[in-house]
Amino acid sequence: MNTIELPVDPDTPIPGGRHTVRAACPHDCPDTCAMLVTVENGRAVRVAGDPGHPPTHGALCTKVSRYPERTYHPERVLHPLKRVGPKSGPPRFERVSWDEALDAIAQRLAGIAGRAPGAAQAILPYSYAGTMGLVQGESMAARFFHRLGGSRLDRTICASAGAAALTATYGGKVGMHVEDYARAKLILIWGSNSIASNLHFWSFAQQARRAGARLVCIDPRRTETADKCHEHLALRPGTDGALALALMHELITHGWLDHDYIERHVDGWPALRERALQWPPARAAEVCGLEAAQIRALAHDYATTRPAAIRLNYGMQRAHGGGNAVRLIALLPCLTGAWRERGGGLLLSASGWAAGAIDSAALGRPDLMPQALPRIVNMSTIGDDLLRPTSPEFGPRIEAVIVYNSNPVAVAPQSGRVAAGFARDDLFTVVLEHFMTDTADLADYVLPATTQLEHLDVHASYGHTYVLVNQPAIAPLGQALPNTEIFRRLAQRMGFDEPCFGDSDEQIARAAFRADRIDVDALWARGWLRLPVPEQPFADGGFPTPHGRAIVDAPGLGVPDHLPNHESAASTPALAARYPLAMISPPARHFLNSTFVNVRSLRSIEGEPLLEIHPEDAAPRGIADGAVVTVFNDRGRYRCKAAVSTRARHGVVNGLGIWWRKLGLDGTNVNELTHQRLTDLGRAPAFYDCLVEVRAESSPQAERAGPGQASTAETTPA
Ligand SMILES: Nc1nc2c(c(=O)[nH]1)N[C@H]1C(S)=C(S)[C@@H](COP(=O)(O)OP(=O)(O)OC[C@H]3O[C@@H](n4cnc5c(=O)[nH]c(N)nc54)[C@H](O)[C@@H]3O)O[C@H]1N2
Numbered sequence: 001m002n003t004i005e006l007p008v009d010p011d012t013p014i015p016g017g018r019h020t021v022r023a024a025c026p027h028d029c030p031d032t033c034a035m036l037v038t039v040e041n042g043r044a045v046r047v048a049g050d051p052g053h054p055p056t057h058g059a060l061c062t063k064v065s066r067y068p069e070r071t072y073h074p075e076r077v078l079h080p081l082k083r084v085g086p087k088s089g090p091p092r093f094e095r096v097s098w099d100e101a102l103d104a105i106a107q108r109l110a111g112i113a114g115r116a117p118g119a120a121q122a123i124l125p126y127s128y129a130g131t132m133g134l135v136q137g138e139s140m141a142a143r144f145f146h147r148l149g150g151s152r153l154d155r156t157i158c159a160s161a162g163a164a165a166l167t168a169t170y171g172g173k174v175g176m177h178v179e180d181y182a183r184a185k186l187i188l189i190w191g192s193n194s195i196a197s198n199l200h201f202w203s204f205a206q207q208a209r210r211a212g213a214r215l216v217c218i219d220p221r222r223t224e225t226a227d228k229c230h231e232h233l234a235l236r237p238g239t240d241g242a243l244a245l246a247l248m249h250e251l252i253t254h255g256w257l258d259h260d261y262i263e264r265h266v267d268g269w270p271a272l273r274e275r276a277l278q279w280p281p282a283r284a285a286e287v288c289g290l291e292a293a294q295i296r297a298l299a300h301d302y303a304t305t306r307p308a309a310i311r312l313n314y315g316m317q318r319a320h321g322g323g324n325a326v327r328l329i330a331l332l333p334c335l336t337g338a339w340r341e342r343g344g345g346l347l348l349s350a351s352g353w354a355a356g357a358i359d360s361a362a363l364g365r366p367d368l369m370p371q372a373l374p375r376i377v378n379m380s381t382i383g384d385d386l387l388r389p390t391s392p393e394f395g396p397r398i399e400a401v402i403v404y405n406s407n408p409v410a411v412a413p414q415s416g417r418v419a420a421g422f423a424r425d426d427l428f429t430v431v432l433e434h435f436m437t438d439t440a441d442l443a444d445y446v447l448p449a450t451t452q453l454e455h456l457d458v459h460a461s462y463g464h465t466y467v468l469v470n471q472p473a474i475a476p477l478g479q480a481l482p483n484t485e486i487f488r489r490l491a492q493r494m495g496f497d498e499p500c501f502g503d504s505d506e507q508i509a510r511a512a513f514r515a516d517r518i519d520v521d522a523l524w525a526r527g528w529l530r531l532p533v534p535e536q537p538f539a540d541g542g543f544p545t546p547h548g549r550a551i552v553d554a555p556g557l558g559v560p561d562h563l564p565n566h567e568s569a570a571s572t573p574a575l576a577a578r579y580p581l582a583m584i585s586p587p588a589r590h591f592l593n594s595t596f597v598n599v600r601s602l603r604s605i606e607g608e609p610l611l612e613i614h615p616e617d618a619a620p621r622g623i624a625d626g627a628v629v630t631v632f633n634d635r636g637r638y639r640c641k642a643a644v645s646t647r648a649r650h651g652v653v654n655g656l657g658i659w660w661r662k663l664g665l666d667g668t669n670v671n672e673l674t675h676q677r678l679t680d681l682g683r684a685p686a687f688y689d690c691l692v693e694v695r696a697e698s699s700p701q702a703e704r705a706g707p708g709q710a711s712t713a714e715t716t717p718a
């Protein structure tokens with residue numbers, strides 16, 4: 001406990017009837033900021049970053065600074081709503097009381113569950129990280145579905161390929177302290193648009209740069225982060241494994257390995273050494289679409305600059321071989337001994353540091369599950385799974401879905417199928433939400449949930465090594481209730497009488513962390529605490545694997561290799577001939593996945609759904625900057641505006657942001673085109689492994705003439 005800091009700056013009253021409340025940003029972002037909420041006469045008027053919290057350092061990103069605007073948004077759902085009319089028609093709802101809604105929902109769920117033992121598996125919870133809070137995430141909700149015996153959800157939509165890879169290699173989701181990037185002399189920013197999605201890491205990278213560090217960005221897209229790095233390697237999507245193997249080739253052939261570190265702290269290197277020797281830079285250059293000289297220079301810099309740090313992010317694992325690529329990259333700092341110095345090493349996820357401190361069994365009570373464990377449904381194949389009939393392999397057809405903290409109709413791959421599944425009139429759908437999202441539009445009941453300003457929560461982070469508490473700043477708006485309270489009331493109606501269904505949010509929050517790891521009173525007083533993580537975790541090995549060594553040849557996985565994309569000239573040449581452009585769809589800077597899309601001030605910055613296309617891909621297709629284009633493949637078509645720009649690399653188009661489908665030109669978004677095939681590890685979606693073709697639909701002149709006048713005549717693609 002000696003690394004835990006004690007309260008030093010207790011809240012000081014502010015003159016004029018205002019007060020501040022210690023809060024935490026709830027969003028799915030590595031930064032998990034400590035926030036200070038200013039409340040005036042019961043209304044939250046400002047959110048700011050806590051200057052005392054080292055990763056937050058007093059700054060919030062643009063979008064979360066608008067959290068009050070989102071909270072008091074005139075379109076907030078503030079009363080329970082019941083659908084009137086069929087799901088094929090426009091979304092029409094009427095206001096009902098909480099009692100009426102909860103009685104009807106409990107009756108429907110009990111009717112399904114009561115048919116036979118195991119019948120409750122026809123009910124599926126669907127949730128992700130709308131809030132990362134341990135209380136409003138999987139506490140009361142998990143208890144409810146465990147006790148009910150509903151299907152278990154495999155929560156794979158974001159990070160599970162990288163997580164499985166990191167665990168196979170290091171034994172857990174562990175890595176550098178984000179603050180230590182300030183000490184690095186070389187930083188590889190690999191598959192991450194840090195300025196957009198990991199801003200507080202970027203501050204440390206800037207400190208390093210001012211102290212003379214070199215910054216290298218490895219990303220198919222020339223992002224705003226790439227613009228600010230010394231060098232940008234714009235590789236083809238899904239070829240990071242080949243690049244890592246070629247870097248290893250150079251480390252071997254130039255004698256740049258740290259043999260002592262490898263000998264003592266790496267298991268199975270000889271087999272990988274053999275494989276890497278088959279990847280001279282020229283071979284990788286061919287696969288990655290880079291120059292061999294660039295790869296040689298990168299290997300030289302990485303091997304000879306110390307401390308050398310890698311900030312890997314989840315963007316690069318959203319392809320068929322994403323898991324193998326993460327395994328290869330995670331071994332690089334073990335081969336050069338970069339872990340020896342403070343400021344050297346790698347970070348993909350730090351969530352494993354907190355995992356030991358979180359009491360997830362107390363939170364979610366898996367012991368309440370029936371003895372015959374319910375089947376598992378993968379959230380990433382929800383499109384197919386909602387449309388599947390009962391079968392011996394799949395089990396019962398899904399009859400009811402309870403959605404909370406997620407917007408699957410917009411965010412899940414191949415969203416045409418997802419929307420078709422949710423549009424089933426025989427499917428009973430309940431959505432706990434702040435807003436009428438694409439998913440809420442297809443619900444039978446929409447239940448108003450509180451926002452972070454209105455409820456209590458505690459948080460860990462996947463990008464730093466602190467835990468935080470979020471105190472409610474204001475009373476719930478309208479009739480909104482915390483997720484916990486909604487499931488508490490449902491549990492009562494279902495007759496679940498275990499005492500845990502009576503726990504208050506305060507009780508859950510205090511029990512979320514193991515008392516021997518976290519001083520909860522100190523956490524409550526200070527708002528955040530640093531976890532007891534060693535300053536230089538792997539300077540002398542000590543990975544959380546069974547033998548303390550990093551692992552090359554993980555059981556059942558073999559030696560990592562480069563795997564070509566599901567959809568690529570290498571693996572599907574006929575498809576690549578019809579759909580020659582690779583499409584990636586990274587997040588928009590001013591949205592958080594599909595959250596904030598409806599906040600006017602942020603949407604006006606993002607403008608509208610865009611597809612970036614390289615001038616040399618645009619010209620032969622007759623696509624002008626600003627023209628409406630159709631992006632299509634065998635799964636569907638998506639219309640948006642083209643941005644002809646060298647931000648896209650030749651052969652790759654960038655569909656930016658997960659817009660709400662209903663805000664798109666044709667009621668679709670970029671996920672209309674993505675597929676449901678999974679990654680090599682972790683059963684995750686391969687969002688950025690997707691071939692498309694693009695054709696022009698109108699000239700920018702026609703667009704400027706006004707809405708509704710754009711030509712819809714189809715032109716033949718070049
Ligand atoms: N502003 C903002 N911040 C966010 C989010 C958001 O939507 N908006 N989303 C949050 C979430 S849920 C997550 S999971 C995190 C993580 O976020 P990430 O998924 O890491 O997202 P980005 O930082 O945009 O990094 C993705 C980058 O990877 C690049 N990329 C795509 N394919 C490849 C590839 O094959 N190889 C390489 N090397 N790069 C590739 C993309 O061009 C993009 O610049 O960010 C979080 N932060």
Ligand SMILES: Nc1nc2c(c(=O)[nH]1)N[C@H]1C(S)=C(S)[C@@H](COP(=O)(O)OP(=O)(O)OC[C@H]3O[C@@H](n4cnc5c(=O)[nH]c(N)nc54)[C@H](O)[C@@H]3O)O[C@H]1N2
Nearest residue numbers: 128129130131158405406407411432433449585593594595
């Ligand atoms: N094409 C493409 N698709 C992607 C990605 C991509 O890069 N490209 N990124 C993927 C990634 S990394 C992720 S993590 C997923 C994200 O997928 P989701 O986790 O579904 O994220 P959001 O779209 O932000 O939706 C979260 C919803 O939760 C709601 N919410 C927030 N707080 C609360 C609360 O306290 N209670 C309740 N009841 N609701 C709340 C918000 O209003 C919001 O509508 O999307 C994935 N989809």
Ligand SMILES: [Mo]
Nearest residue numbers: 028157158159
């Ligand atoms: Mo994510």
